[in-house]
Amino acid sequence: MSRPVGVLFVCLGNICRSPTAEGVFRAVVAREGLADRVRIDSCGTGDWHVGNPPDERARQAAAGRGIDIGHQRARQFRASDLEAFDYILTMDRQNLADIRDIWHQQGGTEPQLFLDVLPEHPTDEVPDPYYGGDAGFDTVLDLIEEASEALLVDIRKNLS
Numbered sequence: 284m285s286r287p288v289g290v291l292f293v294c295l296g297n298i299c300r301s302p303t304a305e306g307v308f309r310a311v312v313a314r315e316g317l318a319d320r321v322r323i324d325s326c327g328t329g330d331w332h333v334g335n336p337p338d339e340r341a342r343q344a345a346a347g348r349g350i351d352i353g354h355q356r357a358r359q360f361r362a363s364d365l366e367a368f369d370y371i372l373t374m375d376r377q378n379l380a381d382i383r384d385i386w387h388q389q390g391g392t393e394p395q396l397f398l399d400v401l402p403e404h405p406t407d408e409v410p411d412p413y414y415g416g417d418a419g420f421d422t423v424l425d426l427i428e429e430a431s432e433a434l435l436v437d438i439r440k441n442l443s
């Protein structure tokens with residue numbers, strides 16, 4: 284069997300959006316029986332929360348949909364991720380710009396916006412919920428759940 288497809292989700296702090304994406308996509312992949320074919324991780328462009336678990340509000344919102352993300356610990360993006368992953372999917376355009384700067388210097392996997400898997404969708408960013416209320420975390424989950432199903436379709440083409 285070929286090596287697993289590597290998927291890395293990237294946001295700013297790695298405590299709200301990208302850990303949610305990691306947890307949701309992990310559940311989607313497990314549901315499809317593909318857990319050993321897809322390697323999933325997440326990280327942040329910033330280092331403020333390195334080593335911390337996801338934000339309590341993100342944990343609660345994910346738990347409300349049956350997904351446990353409490354075991355995750357934040358880490359910062361590193362340049363070697365550009366070689367280690369086949370998909371590097373950022374939550375917003377600032378994350379994309381930050382990673383693209385590094386990609387321009389050293390190459391590897393070209394980063395993309397996660398929501399580009401939903402070309403018909405009115406927005407191409409997963410909004411940062413950190414400074415908002417609890418509702419923002421449900422919006423994040425809605426977007427991530429929809430995009431995860433589309434990503435699965437795309438990755439299946441790579442696996443076959």
Ligand code: 4NP
Pocket residue numbers: 294295296297298299300301327331411412413
């Ligand atoms: P995330 O949210 O990028 O979705 O993890 C944030 C978490 C922390 C901060 C900003 C956004 N912060 O400024 O500490």
